[in-house]
Amino acid sequence: MKPAITVRSSRFSFIFEKRTVIINLILFFLAVFACVIGPMLGHTLLSPYEVVTALFGNGSGANEFIVMQSRLPRTLLSLVAGAALGVSGMILQGIVRNPLAAPDIIGVTGGGAVAAVIFLTYGAGLSIQFLPLAAVTGSLLVAVLTYFLAWQRGITPIRLVLIGIGISAIMSAGTTFMIVVSSAVTASQAYLWLTGSVYGASWNDVGILVTVVFLTIPVTMVFSRSLNTQQLGNDTALGLGVRLQLDRLILLLFSVILAGSAVALVGAVGFVGLIAPHIARTLVGKTHGALTLASASSGALLLFGADLAARTLFYPVDIPAGVFTAGVGAPFFLYLLFRNRHHM
Amino acid sequence: MKVANVFQQKKVTTFILLSLLLVMAFASSIIFGQTPISAEEAVRSFTSFDQNLTSHIVVRYDRLPRAVIGTVVGAGLAVSGTLMQAMTRNPMASPSIFGINNGAIFFIVVGMVFFSVSSLVSLMWLAFAGAALAALIVYILGSLGRDGLTPVKIVLAGAAISALFQSYTQGILVFDEAGLQDVLFWLAGSVSGRTLDMLIPVLPFIVTAMITALLMGRAINLLVTGDDIAKGMGQNILLIKAAMGAIVVVLAGSSVAIVGAVGFIGLVIPHIARFFAGTDYRWILPYSAILGAFLLVGADVAARLVIRPQEVPIGVMTAIIGGPFFIYIARRGLKSL
Numbered sequence: 001m002k003p004a005i006t007v008r009s010s011r012f013s014f015i016f017e018k019r020t021v022i023i024n025l026i027l028f029f030l031a032v033f034a035c036v037i038g039p040m041l042g043h044t045l046l047s048p049y050e051v052v053t054a055l056f057g058n059g060s061g062a063n064e065f066i067v068m069q070s071r072l073p074r075t076l077l078s079l080v081a082g083a084a085l086g087v088s089g090m091i092l093q094g095i096v097r098n099p100l101a102a103p104d105i106i107g108v109t110g111g112g113a114v115a116a117v118i119f120l121t122y123g124a125g126l127s128i129q130f131l132p133l134a135a136v137t138g139s140l141l142v143a144v145l146t147y148f149l150a151w152q153r154g155i156t157p158i159r160l161v162l163i164g165i166g167i168s169a170i171m172s173a174g175t176t177f178m179i180v181v182s183s184a185v186t187a188s189q190a191y192l193w194l195t196g197s198v199y200g201a202s203w204n205d206v207g208i209l210v211t212v213v214f215l216t217i218p219v220t221m222v223f224s225r226s227l228n229t230q231q232l233g234n235d236t237a238l239g240l241g242v243r244l245q246l247d248r249l250i251l252l253l254f255s256v257i258l259a260g261s262a263v264a265l266v267g268a269v270g271f272v273g274l275i276a277p278h279i280a281r282t283l284v285g286k287t288h289g290a291l292t293l294a295s296a297s298s299g300a301l302l303l304f305g306a307d308l309a310a311r312t313l314f315y316p317v318d319i320p321a322g323v324f325t326a327g328v329g330a331p332f333f334l335y336l337l338f339r340n341r342h343h344m
Numbered sequence: 345m346k347v348a349n350v351f352q353q354k355k356v357t358t359f360i361l362l363s364l365l366l367v368m369a370f371a372s373s374i375i376f377g378q379t380p381i382s383a384e385e386a387v388r389s390f391t392s393f394d395q396n397l398t399s400h401i402v403v404r405y406d407r408l409p410r411a412v413i414g415t416v417v418g419a420g421l422a423v424s425g426t427l428m429q430a431m432t433r434n435p436m437a438s439p440s441i442f443g444i445n446n447g448a449i450f451f452i453v454v455g456m457v458f459f460s461v462s463s464l465v466s467l468m469w470l471a472f473a474g475a476a477l478a479a480l481i482v483y484i485l486g487s488l489g490r491d492g493l494t495p496v497k498i499v500l501a502g503a504a505i506s507a508l509f510q511s512y513t514q515g516i517l518v519f520d521e522a523g524l525q526d527v528l529f530w531l532a533g534s535v536s537g538r539t540l541d542m543l544i545p546v547l548p549f550i551v552t553a554m555i556t557a558l559l560m561g562r563a564i565n566l567l568v569t570g571d572d573i574a575k576g577m578g579q580n581i582l583l584i585k586a587a588m589g590a591i592v593v594v595l596a597g598s599s600v601a602i603v604g605a606v607g608f609i610g611l612v613i614p615h616i617a618r619f620f621a622g623t624d625y626r627w628i629l630p631y632s633a634i635l636g637a638f639l640l641v642g643a644d645v646a647a648r649l650v651i652r653p654q655e656v657p658i659g660v661m662t663a664i665i666g667g668p669f670f671i672y673i674a675r676r677g678l679k680s681l
Binding site: 099 | 512
């Protein structure tokens with residue numbers, strides 16, 4: 001039995017190792033499993049059977065309302081937002097070849113944060129529904145600004161990283177300043193947004209993010225060969241025929257779209273975009289085809305686990321999920337780091 | 345030889361210029377503020393101190409401590425950032441990667457919320473303990489395994505531990521909203537209201553660490569060529585890295601303990617120092633110290649004047665002043681590590 005399956009056409013080629021396929025399948029089924037676990041827990045405990053019947057529209061009225069209107073959208077939103085952040089982080093770490101890269105390095109988080117805090121401070125008359133719109137606008141503007149400032153006959157990883165550091169420092173200075181001068185109510189609202197939460201998830205939010213994630217991830221996988229080659233360095237990648245600048249632009253765009261829409265809907269959730277790709281790497285290795293899927297599932301499970309812990313551990317208090325992303329993810333990641341301690 | 349000399353001379357000249365800038369910033373830090381004080385008056389407050397004059401008291405008990413603390417902390421943060429980037433060979437590293445800021449903040453928040461500690465001096469010791477503990481955990485985690493302390497391991501362990509502490513802090517703050525405003529201001533960092541009583545107990549450690557760091561330039565030059573090469577050249581890389589780690593803890597730990605989380609300097613000043621000083625750490629380290637001190641003292645002066653009578657948090661001001669400049673030189677082409 002061959003240890004790998006090869007899928008190849010003129011445009012792309014994947015080699016799936018059997019092991020990584022199995023791990024990816026396990027991760028995927030865990031995510032599906034989460035869709036049952038998530039709706040089970042809460043004030044009214046439901047049995048798996050009740051959840052499944054409610055999912056297929058045969059449950060009792062109350063159960064169906066709880067599952068379909070409240071817990072399921074929340075579970076799904078945490079899963080897809082986590083997946084979006086995980087893949088976005090993986091793309092960025094691949095492009096800038098730095099293990100510390102995360103969606104904030106292209107200004108997505110910083111831009112979104114400034115826009116959100118400005119909205120909370122000055123947009124008092126406007127409905128809170130416009131907050132995601134403000135955030136995504138800020139994210140996109142700042143990401144474009146970062147890209148253009150880093151452009152000098154092309155983008156190099158190091159310049160992108162450094163410009164990103166500068167921009168995000170200025171953005172976080174702006175955010176802190178706004179919070180310090182604003183009223184206590186606005187400050188705690190802003191702090192909530194900066195921590196990130198999946199409160200009040202609606203099917204609308206879920207729909208938007210699912211569309212984004214399911215359109216972007218397959219295309220990212222098509223570009224995985226380019227990402228793999230980029231790991232060898234600029235010159236080698238160019239020599240091997242990678243259209244470096246074009247591919248970078250497209251991949252950055254994906255990463256911005258993924259992180260930007262996730263941040264707009266759930267706030268500046270930290271840690272997922274940074275650590276999910278590393279968790280995935282220790283599980284399935286460094287080639288970007290399988291890594292994309294594994295990053296998506298790791299991110300999804302990370303944010304789901306964080307939200308689950310946040311809303312059940314201190315019940316009836318519902319804590320923002322962003323508080324627990326590191327609380328749930330860091331110990332697991334440290335365990336993986338310890339297990340791989342001889343190979344890093 | 346000639347060419348080398350010209351370069352050396354240029355570096356010395358730039359260094360002297362930057363030192364003069366620092367002196368000017370220090371002087372303006374004493375003169376400008378809520379109550380403007382003339383230069384003669386400021387000098388007189390040192391030569392013939394008069395307890396009944398407000399201006400003398402302001403200079404001696406407010407302005408001077410601020411300027412001194414700004415200088416020491418700015419230099420300390422910048423040098424520890426430089427060491428951190430050299431040790432991890434990562435341009436995105438800063439002392440906060442060691443978990444120092446988040447460890448300190450966690451201890452501060454625990455102290456404030458659960459034990460209602462409020463005196464700045466006790467909070468300072470708490471912060472220092474938190475910083476040291478976090479750094480120790482990161483260092484141990486990063487050193488496990490066959491190859492010892494590798495850049496990737498330390499960076500990842502640091503990111504995880506740092507996030508873990510931040511998560512705990514946020515968890516506490518979610519429950520205790522009243523404490524949020526105080527803590528937020530502390531998070532942004534401030535040099536106001538700090539007295540020399542906070543600096544003096546840690547000053548001997550800071551000075552020792554700083555001098556050791558400045559003497560390590562040659563060893564660091566070798567270390568950044570790579571672990572294998574450094575080992576092959578006979579360097580005890582374990583010892584060097586342990587020394588660098590200890591210096592980072594003392595410098596960054598005491599800085600965060602005294603003024604709070606000023607993140608920008610430790611991350612960005614090392615790059616600016618390399619822009620001026622090239623690739624030789626015997627130059628980069630002193631340049632970092634001067635530049636860091638200049639930025640923090642200068643930013644403090646600006647922070648007092650921008651929205652009088654309120655003050656802008658110093659961490660905000662350093663980023664607003666230093667950020668655009670950093671982006672400008674990043675476009676001019678920064679030296680890699």
